[in-house]
Amino acid sequence: MPAPETQEPKVDIKDEKMTDAETVQKPKSPEEITALVLNDIKQNFGFLDKAAVNFEPRFSMRVLRGLGNLRRRLTPDILVSTVDAAYPSPSHKSAALILKYLGKEASTMEIDESLSGSSTPVVLPEIDIYVLVLLQVYLLDQGDLVKLNSFNDEAITILRGYNRRTLDALAAKMWFYYAYGKELNKQVVELRPLLLAVLRTSTLRHDTETRAMLTTLLLRNYLHTQAISQAHQLVLKADFPESAATSVVARYLYYVGRIKAIQLDYSAANESLIGAIRKAPQTSYAAGFLQAAHKLKVIIELLMGDIPERSWFREPMYEKALSPYMDLVKAVRIGEVPQFSETIEKYGAVFKKDGTYMLILRLRQNVIKTGIRMMSLSYSKISLRDICIRLHLDSEESAEYIVAKAIRDGVIEATIDHEKGFMQSKEILDIYSTQEPNMAFHERIKFCISLHNESVKAMRYPMNQHRVELKNVEEAREREKELASEIQEGDMEDDDGDFDGL
Known part of the structure; x- marks a missing residue:
């Protein structure tokens, strides 16, 4: 008889997989999260040490790029542990300052007994400023503006005591949060003299990052108080460093675009905003900046007579x-003055909040010009009375003046018959006989050349790499000289004897 089959217990593969997934996705404890955050901060300390020793700013920029992800996980306990890891003693000036604003006692830190009787080791300035910046962003996220501004005043005093080029990126970040805290506390005008003084100092010290940041902060300060002429003078006289961080360059170009737009230089404003949008990070973290830049660009394109892309x-x-702004574009595109007025009345509060309300009011003339252009394309001949009725103008004389200005500005190709009171449109048979294709081709070439120049400037090379190449070339030349001398001395005599025997 065959042996009875033993029945093994069945294992549900799906349940096993779910159990593994639950094990992987098990939430971490607060102690594990704290340990991970402290590990990241200590790793950043190592990068800052490399940046100071090798004089390589890219390590500092790497640390600052991770600041946004790190600031969301900061807690008072983590900051206290960071102070314990960064400073050898709680009596250090920065350590005591941080503990004071965290509401912690100095005795909570572990004090190394071996250092109690000896001189306190010097803390690396880059690490010192980095820890101060961490507390800055923590206080900012907590929303305590009084405590933030008080801490900023003392932290800036510590920062101004250093003069190291390896601190430039961290110093620029600290000045940014310092100015932002003052702006939130409604102290914009009081901040301006200090920013101007530090800008002069950073220019004399060839501090590129701080100079770029302070120039941007001053432009924001001037625009906040509607001091457009002073902002324009700053743009003309203060050379903005081209080697600044990309995010700072994007903000600078955005502010320059706003200044140019207010001063009616729409083409220059459009170029600045295109550069700002291209240089800004195309991620959700920069969504607010990209939205503000696109809002302003939509208005500028409408003021230039163009229609933005629907995409x-x-x-x-x-x-x-x-x-x-989509409703606004629709009103401008079809040239409907009543619809344009309704859109402004409906979204007036939104436009004022975005800072584009005064620019939008200038669009009324563009709406009228667009309406005239649409009529010139639709009718070969139209009376001035019909133009007055369609555009809701006051009189036929106003319609005649507006049409004449549109003809002079090149908006339409037409003539006016004053006696009979009508507008005669001219037919454009070939667009390639105009200058439009030439201008479009010129803009494309200009963009390609500027992109090539920026790419060349952004290239990086290892330090002292040319010395290694020179050393290799010298060694090759020495080997060639040795080989040539061996050939001249006749090291092949044994072979020559064999040939003689033949």
Whole structure:
């Protein structure tokens, strides 16, 4: 008889996989999260040490790039542990300052007994300023503006005591949060003299990052108080460093675009905003900046007589923010003055909050010009009375003046018959006989050349690499000389004897 089959217990593979997934996705304890954050901060200390020793700013920029992810996980206990890891003693000036604003006692830190009787080791300035910046962002996220501004005043005093080029990136970041705290506390005008003084100092010290940041902060300060002429003078006289961080360059170009737009230089403003949008990070972290830049660019393109691309308004990042501007574009595109007025009345509060309300009021003339251009394309001949009725103008004389100005500005190709009171449109048979293709081709070439120049400037090379190449060349030349001398001395005599025997 065959042996009875033993029945093994069945294992559900799905349940086993779910158990493994639950084990992997098990939430971490607060102690594990604290340990991970402290590990990241200590790793950043190592990068800052490399930046100071090798004089390589890219390590400092790497640390600052991770600041946004790190600031969301900061807690008072983590900051206390960071102070314990960064400073050898709680009596250090920066350590005592941080503990004071955290509301912690100095005795909570572990004191190394071996250092109690000896001189205190010097803390690396880069690490010192980095820990101060961590507390800055923590206080800012907590929303305690009084404590933030008080701490900023004392932290800036510590920063101004250093003069190291390896601190430039960290110093620029500290000045940014310092100015932002003052702005939130409604102290914009009081901040301006200090920023100007530090800008002069950073220029004399060839501090590129701080100079770029302070120039941007001053432009923001001037625009906040509507001091457009002073902002324009700063742009003309203060040379903005081209080697600054990309995010700082993007903000600078955005502010320059706002200044140029207010001063009616729409073409220069459009170029600045294009550069700002291209240099800004195309991620959700920079969504607010990209939305503000696109809002201003939409208005500038309308003021230039162009219609923005519809694809901008369909992107998920901009769809909701640009919804009022979409209605505005529709009114300008069809040249409907009543619809334009209704849009301004409906979204006036939104436009004022975005800072584009005064620019939008200038669009009324563009709406009228667009309406005239649409009529010139639709009718070969139209009376001035019909133009007055369609555009809701006051009189036929106003319609005649507006049409004449549109003809002089090159908006339409037409003539006016004053006696009979009508507008005669001219037919454009070939667009390639105009200057439009030449201008479009010129803009493309200009963009390609500027992109090539920026790429060349952004290239990095290892330090002292040329010395290694020179050393290799010298060794090769010495080997060639040795080989040539051996050939001249006749080291092949044994071979020559064999040939003689033949």
